[in-house]
Structure formats: structure tokens, C-alpha cells
Amino acid sequence: MSSGQYVIEMNQISKFFPGIIANDKVDLKVKKGEIHALLGENGAGKSTLMSILFGMYQPEEGEILINGKKVNITNPNVANDLGIGMVHQHFKLVHNFTVLQNIILGAEDSKFGVLDMSKARKKVADLVAHYKLNIDLDEKIENITVGMQQRVEILKMLYRDNDILIFDEPTAVLTVQEIGELMKIMKALIAEGKSIVFITHKLNEIKEVADRCTILRKGKFIDCVDVKVTSTQELSRLMVGRDVKFEVDKEIAQPKEVALQLKNVSVLKAGHKNVVNEVSFDVKKGEIVCLAGIDGNGQTELIYAISGLVPSKGEILINGQDVSKLSVRKRNELGLAHIPEDRHKHGLVLEYSLEYNTVLKDYYRSQYQSNGFLKFDEIRKNSDKLIEKFDIRSGQGSPTISRSMSGGNQQKVILAREISSNPEVLLAVQPTRGLDVGAIEYVHKQIIEQRDKGCAVLVVSLELDEVMNLSDRILVIYEGEIVADLDPKQTTREELGIYMTGAKRGVGYEK
């Protein structure tokens, strides 16, 4: 049956979880030396299918052939022996280990039972040089950027001589520059005869690097298409089952009074100069302001300062009241909502059910408790409503443990919680990270609806598309300082890029 031209052949794979069929007789055939994209809505079963290939789950049905030979991948070690490596949607690194230690972990060379680091170091250093990965092997994981962490994951695969590489949403956490570099690395890898499965929600990336694309919808195989002859519109139609609008429809903003005001806000980081330096700006009711900048220029800390997660100097006013010394809870009660950058660190208690996470900030309000006892019925009602409204997909609905949900659906839980609180001020950091195109469209609509209701929205996004489409005003941040205040309608992406690299400063922001 198999013609031998496929490195991976997954035939009629099915996988059941309580309450849901994650994969329903799915086929995936990857040719040697190709980049094969895997596309599908949030919860379509992409990560599950790849976890099966990597030996983390056992399928209920179906067979897997690697290089034409039928195999039984019972655990990740077997996958590794077959040359399969995987970069997970949420990285699996040991944070207080160095880059080198993480790379060799689990595949250590030893001489008479003693770790032989020099041999490992040489091999890794060669790989780094060969692929121009540019990374410090002795830095601890906790001190390097997400983009660098991803390189560590890639090096892990290369160190193990894997030649079938699975990338589960590698670009969701990267900056535009980093994405460009990743694409180059991927192309270099296939040029050497390695094969790649690439999961992403960004259709332009598929157009750029992928050869073929398999599309899943609700656990079912829909089609496998040649990317060159398929438009992004067609791809999204295959995936969602309807046409998706990529531009955001919105009326012209009607900004009213100032809702969020920053006066000379600075954030200190031990051993550094101010990561946020004397920043002042306003966000008015009824406008969406985007904070644009290259990752690591103080956006994260600035948002933490506004939400109260880190201490800051200067004044932060919500509707005229200085909140800079108030607790996180007090700020929330004054109408602040925050879609955090890191959904697993801040956004969710993964061990809690979906419904508990929808009341993570409100569990103590009289709506959800009386005399200190939780009102389980009310919590359930609320979360059922949000699940319906935001189309949150999971195995068992409200009681589903959040950890078992797909990445995009976890994000939707956070969005539902924050947006449904009808905030006065909404901080949205990478709000659509990891969402499929249909969900992005919906979330953008929701954010605009909040704006039109009079909410002041501050968006941080690394995605220029999102910045250009969504914002009514753009603030550019560079090295912890605001360097320009721009009108998106009169600014091109190229100009924006120049401001973001610090090469130019806007009117009123000169040094």
C-alpha cells in the first residue's frame, strides 16, 4: 500500500477523550523533505494528533508508518529512536538549568558514569554554528527570551539527530523578526532532507514556507492541499467552513474623557536601568490605543505596573483616581481588566475547572457567594453562558479541567472572563495569541464592542496586522520610553518599523 515516498503516514487515527472525539479517523501523510502544515480551528485536534505521533498518547484506532514501516510508538523515547522530535505548544524546559544542560537532558553522554560535558558541548556548539542559531549555552533558561527558549527546543531535537521535526505553534510566541529567522532555520533544515510538520494559525506563514497543508475540523480530516495553488481565503474556508473577514470593521472612534492616565511612570528592575522610564500617556473612553514595539522594550513591565503586579513610581490614574499604591484587587474593582501575556503563568489556574477559572477574579462577589460559601449554581450558569457566547470548546463543558483544554480554548476562557466583566479600562496583551482566524475575528469584534460601550482599551501586540487593524491610535515604545504617538490611518508599516527600532522619534517625543 505505502509507496515509500512518505516519511510519516498516519492512517485513520482516532483518539477519544472524556466527552470528546479529538481525532476522528484522521489521515496525515508527510513527504520526505517537505514542510507540511497542519491547520485547524482551536480544539480541532492538531496537538493531539502530534502528541500521538510523538508517543504521548495512544490512539484508539489507526496505524502509523514511519518510512513505510509500521510502528507502535508507545512513548516519546520510541519516537526519539525513530528520529521524531517535537517542540511543544508550551515549552518543556527546566528553568534553573542552563541552555546546554537542557539540551542534553535525557540524552546525556557519560564516561564511566560521569557526565561527559565537553563532548556534548562540542556537538551543540557545532550545531549552533551550522544553523547560525546564535545562543549562549551557559545562560540559564529563566534569563533568556521566549524566542531563545524556542531555539533551545530546536537544538534539543537536532542534538538527538531527529529528522522528523514537529513544531506545534512555534510562531505564536515570537516577534516578527524571530518568525523570519525561524522560517529561515526551517528552510535550512528541509534543505538537508529533514521533514517538518508545522502547526500554525497564521495563513501567511503557511503560504510562505509550507509545501502542503492538511486541514482538520472538529477532529475530522477535511482535505490535504498543495499550498502553492491554494489561496489563504480558501484555506480559511476549508478550516472554518465559512468565509472569514481579515479586515476589522469598525466605526470611527468617538473618544470621550480620559479613563486611564499615566504620569511619569517608571519601573525598576534590580541591576538594570529603569525598564520603563518616565512614561506618560492617556487612554480615553471609547478608543483603542495600541502599544507597539519590539518585544522586550518594557511593554510587559508597563502592563504589570498598571495592573499592580509590580511596584512602580509615578502616578497611574483610573477615572481620575490614583491607583498606583492600590492592590491588584482594588484596581480590578475600579474597573480594570487584564488579558495577560502569559496565559499559563497568570491567566489560569490550570488545575481548576473551566468554570472556576471564569470566576477567578469574582468568586468573592455577592453574585457568586453568600456568607463565604460559593454558589455553585451561579458559577455554572455564568460559565455556561460564556462557553456559549465565546464558543469555548472542551470535552465536558464547565467542569472540564482547564489543563486538558486546547491552547486556543484556554485563551478564550481568559478573554471571556475579562471582556464579560464590562471593564472601564481593558489591558489586552497579545489577546489573540494562539487563536484561529475565526476566533480572532470574533475577539476583535468583542474588543471593538467594548470600545463602543465606552471602555478605554490598551492593546499590546507584536503583530503589526493587529496593531494596524484594531487601533485608533498607536503609541510606540522603545527602550522603556514612549517615542511616538501615531495615527494608524496616516502611518505605514514601514514607518512604524522605523519608530520601533528607535531610529526615529515622533513629534513631541524628541530627546
Add this chain to the structure above:
Amino acid sequence: MKNKITQLFKNVAPSLMSIGLGLLFGVVIIVVSGMFNERQTYEDIWYGLNSLVLGMLNDGLPSLGTGLFRATPIILTGVSVAFAFRTGLFNIGASGQFTVGGFAAIFVAIKGPFPGIGNWILAVISAMLAGALWAAVVGLLKAYRNVNEVISSIMMNYIGMYLVQYAVINTVFDYVKNQTVPVPIVSTTPTLGLTSIFPNSSVDIGFFIAVIAAIIIHILLNKTTFGFELKACGFNQHASKYAGINSKRNIVISMMIAGALAGLSGALVYLSASGNHIEIVDVLATEGFTGISVALLALSNPLGVIFSGLFIVHLQLGGFYMQAQKFAPQVVEIILSAIIYFSAFIVFFKEFINKKKGGKK
């Protein structure tokens, strides 16, 4: 309904499996050690096995009463450890909290201002406060100085033990017996007439207090906003902070509640009419460590702790009666330890069952 039953099974199965494995191992030791012991007949081995299985039922109501009495303190230390664990803290300091609680109880019961019933209640409350205070040190260090609670708990165990020795010698010391003077009978915990149902045992109100404490902790953890906060902090401190929960304060409160439970355990041991005394010996109170096994075996479920506590006492009493069949006390100890040791496999069984369940529809 059917869902509830399968859920219950899923929760209890790992405990039952590790107990089963432990017992099986115990049986092997019994048979092997019996074969090498020339003084033991096959009959002895058979009756020995019987005694082990019968446990606290070996001697009818009297031994049952003794079992309930002995289970009381380890249920409470078990709840203490389980509660802390559910809120993300490892309370290895139950031993020290138990000891300071015990001393506070004895001291107040003897020197308290209300001889009679008032004193035992006051003594119990003092014990809980003392335990809470002792644990608060650990909580404060963890919350505000990021000191690992395991290390500080271990230190507090020794500080507690020696401080209590010092305090005993200077306040309520019986020089002849090298231990605390007895608590006046009027200030001991009421037996509620239980001693007539369970003759020759010391069972008293304490057992009910322990069960009620376990139930209260269960409700606190699972039904209240306070429990919601504490568990959230235990699972993910960053997310708790983001949600506006004061996680530092919660760490301290969690430790204090755990300490109060261990302190209560100490009170109920030393206030019982059976006449337990704090002896001046350099040994940490074992109740604190048994509490860890008890909590582990119950997968940190406070209601489960009632049963795992009873189970461990069941084994201990079974072991005691085995000695009548010429089993060396050491062999009995080995068997008990093996079973408790196997209870550590519980996590393994839990994974195993989850995997099975995940795979089937």
C-alpha cells in the same frame, strides 16, 4: 448518580490498590519469616495473619475503642498535612506543632483559672493557638523571606521539642518520673460514657472532635471562597496574585490552620483521662510523621484521612496482637513499615488509573 459512583471509585481505587499491594507484601514477609522461625508452627503463622487482618477488631469492643482513641491524633495530624498540601505547602512540622500544642494543653489544664470543664476547653483552644503560632513562623518566613517551609519546619520541630522540655522542667515537671505531672481528672477530656461501651479503652470525645475537624476542613476547602483562594494559591501563585488574591497572607493563614490542627492533636492526646505525659526524651513526636503517611494514603483528601488514619491504627493493633503468635516485634515493625512504604506508590497507581481512563471511552 452512576457518574458519582465511578468518580468515587476513581478516587478511592489508588488507595485500595496500594493497600492491597502492601498487604500482599506483608503476607509474604509473614510467611517467609514464619518458615525460618522454628518455634513457629503453621498454625501460628495462620493466626498471625488473622490477627493482622482483624486489627482493631481482635479483641472486640475494647480493642475497637483503643483503635478509635489511637486514631484520633494521627487523623488530626493527617488532616493538618493534607490541608497544607492542598494549599501548596508541605507541613513536615506537624511534629513540633503537636508538641507545643500538647504542652500548652497540659499547662492550661493544670494551671488554668477554671478548674473543671472550663479548663479542658480552654486547654484545647490554647493548644490550637500554640500550634498555629508555631506554624505561623514557618508561614511568615515562607511568605515574606521565601524560606522553604520544609527546612524551617524541620528546624521548628527541634526548637519546639527542646523548648517544651525546658518549659516542662520549669513548670509542670514530675522529677521522679521524668515527665509532666498528671492532668487533674476534672480537667481531662470527657469520655461521654464511651468507656462503658468500649470497656478498657480510653476512647473519648476526642475521636469525634477529630472527625468533625476533618469534615470542617473538607467543607472549608471545597465549598467556601476562602478554600477557593487557598487552593488557587497552592496551585499557581502568579495567577492568584493576578486575580487579586493576597497570596502571602494566605500562606501564613494556611500554615496557621495546619498548625492549629496539629496542636489540637497534641491536646487530645495529653488531655485524655488515660494519662499520657510528655516525657523528657530527645525524640520528635511520631504523630507528626505518621500524619504524612496518613495524608499521602488519602491523597490529601480530608475525609479520606479519617479512613486512612483508622487503617494505619488497624494495622498497628493487628501487629500488636501478632506478637501473641510469637512474631518478633521487629518483624511486625517491618510489615507495618512496608505497608506504609507501599502507600507511597499511591501516586503511581493514580497515574496508572488516569491513563487507563483516558484511553477508554
